[in-house]
Amino acid sequence: MAGAGEAPVFVVAGGGARSALHQLRLAEGIRIVATPRHAAVLLIVGRVTEAATESIRHVHDQMAGPRVTVAWGHPEPTAVPVRAATDGGVAEATELIRRQFHNVVNGVIAPEPVWLPDIDPVEWRGVGPYGHGGAGMTGGTPYGRPLALRAPARDGLELDVLPLTVGPWFPALPAGLALRVSFQGDIAQVVEVVSADLVGFESPGGVVARTGEPLLIRDLELARARHHLEWMADTFRLAGIDRLALAAGRLAASIDPGDSALVDRLATGARRSLLGPMSLRGVGVLPSDIDLSGLGPIARAAGRDDDLRATEPAYREIGFEPVTHHGGDAWARFEQRAAEAVQAIELAGRAGDRRAFGAGEIEGPDGRHRVGEPTPATRLVTHLEQMLTGLEWGDLVTTVQSLDIDMESVTVGRAAA
Amino acid sequence: MVGIGAALVVFVATLIAVGVLQWVWAAAGEHDFAVPERVPFAGGAEPEFHAWNRFHIRYYAMALLFLAFDMEMVFMYPWAVVFVREGALALIEMLMFILILVVGMVYAWREKSFEWA
Numbered sequence: 001m002a003g004a005g006e007a008p009v010f011v012v013a014g015g016g017a018r019s020a021l022h023q024l025r026l027a028e029g030i031r032i033v034a035t036p037r038h039a040a041v042l043l044i045v046g047r048v049t050e051a052a053t054e055s056i057r058h059v060h061d062q063m064a065g066p067r068v069t070v071a072w073g074h075p076e077p078t079a080v081p082v083r084a085a086t087d088g089g090v091a092e093a094t095e096l097i098r099r100q101f102h103n104v105v106n107g108v109i110a111p112e113p114v115w116l117p118d119i120d121p122v123e124w125r126g127v128g129p130y131g132h133g134g135a136g137m138t139g140g141t142p143y144g145r146p147l148a149l150r151a152p153a154r155d156g157l158e159l160d161v162l163p164l165t166v167g168p169w170f171p172a173l174p175a176g177l178a179l180r181v182s183f184q185g186d187i188a189q190v191v192e193v194v195s196a197d198l199v200g201f202e203s204p205g206g207v208v209a210r211t212g213e214p215l216l217i218r219d220l221e222l223a224r225a226r227h228h229l230e231w232m233a234d235t236f237r238l239a240g241i242d243r244l245a246l247a248a249g250r251l252a253a254s255i256d257p258g259d260s261a262l263v264d265r266l267a268t269g270a271r272r273s274l275l276g277p278m279s280l281r282g283v284g285v286l287p288s289d290i291d292l293s294g295l296g297p298i299a300r301a302a303g304r305d306d307d308l309r310a311t312e313p314a315y316r317e318i319g320f321e322p323v324t325h326h327g328g329d330a331w332a333r334f335e336q337r338a339a340e341a342v343q344a345i346e347l348a349g350r351a352g353d354r355r356a357f358g359a360g361e362i363e364g365p366d367g368r369h370r371v372g373e374p375t376p377a378t379r380l381v382t383h384l385e386q387m388l389t390g391l392e393w394g395d396l397v398t399t400v401q402s403l404d405i406d407m408e409s410v411t412v413g414r415a416a417a
Numbered sequence: 418m419v420g421i422g423a424a425l426v427v428f429v430a431t432l433i434a435v436g437v438l439q440w441v442w443a444a445a446g447e448h449d450f451a452v453p454e455r456v457p458f459a460g461g462a463e464p465e466f467h468a469w470n471r472f473h474i475r476y477y478a479m480a481l482l483f484l485a486f487d488m489e490m491v492f493m494y495p496w497a498v499v500f501v502r503e504g505a506l507a508l509i510e511m512l513m514f515i516l517i518l519v520v521g522m523v524y525a526w527r528e529k530s531f532e533w534a
Contacts, residue, residue, distance in 0.1 A: 170460030
């Protein structure tokens with residue numbers, strides 16, 4: 001019967017959607033696909049801002065149809081007309097998605113029409129009687145889009161260059177991050193961050209504002225381990241190692257003090273998978289003029305002993321020592337986060353009911369959050385253009401992933417500044 | 418005669434199969450996509466430029482070197498026959514030939530031709 005199989009879902013992930021999305025990946029009967037062309041259901045998870053409306057309309061219309069839109073975890077109605085919405089847990093969302101998919105495929109509900117105007121752009125016409133001729137390689141302006149520009153390449157030749165905006169919902173980049181890249185072949189000659197603050201946040205001050213009183217170390221460290229495991233799952237998925245991605249996702253969903261051996265085994269699996277030598281080693285080394293202090297695992301992966309936890313008496317009582325790695329590349333960051341996940345689980349097991357961090361600062365999984373200071377993600381985004389210019393596309397994606405940029409945190413940091 | 422008859426049958430059958438396939442293709446492909454449905458996916462932004470784009474195939478040097486060593490392998494087959502007759506002399510000649518090719522390869526290596534992009 002049509003619609004009995006897995007529902008192909010394309011996800012637009014807003015603020016606060018990270019863990020929910022990782023749990024949804026484990027759900028039965030749903031397949032999260034990499035392009036809207038393969039999807040029948042558009043799922044909008046978490047908070048997106050008004051500025052995201054246009055890009056969501058684009059993604060919606062690029063689904064091949066019959067299509068339907070589902071919202072999950074929105075605090076208020078969105079600017080796009082969603083068919084169904086839920087504020088429930090993963091099970092409810094899964095059920096809703098499957099039901100909507102089944103209904104739209106079987107014609108129980110009408111498929112959604114396109115949301116953008118169905119108007120032909122500039123007609124392709126050259127100067128000749130058959131639309132041929134004119135300036136450039138083929139002449140004319142095919143489908144309203146001019147042909148490639150020319151620009152000098154690094155070996156002195158004058159070659160075609162293709163400016164293209166990738167994102168904000170491109171699955172290999174952090175959700176909400178849009179890059180305008182000028183490609184020559186697969187080399188990104190010019191990179192520009194298109195900043196629009198598409199991802200909404202829960203509280204204006206971010207994670208720090210929510211910490212009025214000291215936090216339970218146990219909760220904080222388990223959250224850290226979950227964060228790192230989810231990042232590892234994304235990294236595996238990006239590298240095409242779906243088996244390890246699934247294992248990391250499962251571990252993140254059920255994290256518990258006592259799981260440190262399992263995380264260790266996952267890291268061993270990563271070393272055996274040749275992930276390091278094949279795609280991470282030597283990639284994403286930060287330029288030396290970037291101030292690393294407060295960048296958390298990124299600083300510690302470059303050998304910097306930089307961790308707010310070392311100044312907290314409660315952490316010293318349970319024997320906390322910062323872990324560091326050397327190299328400062330994407331592989332060092334992988335090893336660093338894997339080691340920190342193991343360490344966090346062990347700390348959670350030893351913490352008892354000790355508390356730490358209450359004075360407006362906290363060592364988050366991505367670094368130092370302090371009241372009145374830009375978040376680590378906000379700082380990293382300002383350096384992206386410098387870091388990514390001149391990279392091959394594969395290295396570019398790997399570099400961005402290794403920095404673990406959360407666009408919700410970027411919006412928070414911008415609002416605070 | 419039997420051969421010609423069989424060939425004719427195969428030819429006519431192929432023609433019919435191609436015709437049917439084309440008809441099925443056309444019937445299945447009759448779908449009128451709306452303008453926003455035709456836009457290529459790049460994450461939710463409208464592409465400003467057409468993707469017809471020429472780019473530098475920087476690995477062409479690798480392809481040329483492959484051809485050189487591929488031809489060397491071709492020469493080695495007749496050489497194997499000669500080697501049986503001539504012995505050490507043929508071996509030295511082949512080593513000289515390979516050496517000349519290797520000099521070219523070392524040069525290409527030095528010029529960083531083996532880097533993909």
